[in-house]
Amino acid sequence: MLQTLSVRTNTSTEFIDITSQVREVVRQSGFSEGVCHVFVPHTTAGVTINESADPNVKADILMVLNKLISDKESYRHLEGNSPAHIKASIIGPQVTVIISGSRLLLGTWQGIFFCEFDGPRSRKVYVKISVS
Ligand code: ZN
Numbered sequence: 605m606l607q608t609l610s611v612r613t614n615t616s617t618e619f620i621d622i623t624s625q626v627r628e629v630v631r632q633s634g635f636s637e638g639v640c641h642v643f644v645p646h647t648t649a650g651v652t653i654n655e656s657a658d659p660n661v662k663a664d665i666l667m668v669l670n671k672l673i674s675d676k677e678s679y680r681h682l683e684g685n686s687p688a689h690i691k692a693s694i695i696g697p698q699v700t701v702i703i704s705g706s707r708l709l710l711g712t713w714q715g716i717f718f719c720e721f722d723g724p725r726s727r728k729v730y731v732k733i734s735v736s
Contacts, residue, residue, distance in 0.1 A: 605633045605733045613723035617670060617691075619652075619662040623715040626701075626731055627708060633733040636706045641732040643698045648688035648722035650695030651729065656715025669694070688722035695719050703733070 607629045611620055622642075630640055644651045655661040669691050679686035699716060702709040710716075718729060 605629075605635075607632075607731045609729040609731060611718045611720075611727040611729055613649075613718075613720035613725055613727060615720070616723050617666055617688075618720050618723065619666065619717040620720065621656055621715045622651075622718050622729060623656060623708075623710070625729075626716050629731045630703055630706070630708055630733060635703055635733050635735065638703045638733055638735045640701045640703055640708060641698065641730075641734070642701070642716060643730045643732070644718065645697070645728055645730060646692070648685055648692050649725075649727055650692045650697055650719040650721070651699050652695050652717050652719055653699050653701070653710070653714050654717060655713045656717075657713045662717060685722050691719075691721040702736070 609622060609625050611622065613620065626640065626642060642651050654665065673687045673690050675687055
């Protein structure tokens with residue numbers, strides 16, 4: 605089962621918690637055991653799993669990424685958004701979560717975050733549920 609989520613981002617770089625939308629796809633699938641693949645089909649965005657309880661964690665990750673990947677390098681890519689491409693490669697385009705007992709086996713503090721690096725834009729996220 606494949607479903608496409610729409611994500612509207614509001615700023616140039618931000619993390620958006622999509623855990624509840626992914627949980628809804630799992631619920632609709634009716635699968636009790638399996639795996640949930642979350643894939644972002646963009647070159648300047650990604651997806652990651654990290655703490656969702658304290659919003660300062662995502663803010664800190666973004667702060668350090670923005671510090672590490674400077675806007676001031678002599679990038680060759682003419683579109684001018686090389687920092688976004690580099691951040692997207694560091695974070696990666698996919699995560700996989702185990703489904704057991706009809707639930708995503710995320711840790712207590714974990715959430716799934718869409719990571720925007722070149723917004724604001726309208727984005728897509730593919731969620732594929734399969735039997736393991
Ligand atoms: Zn580009």
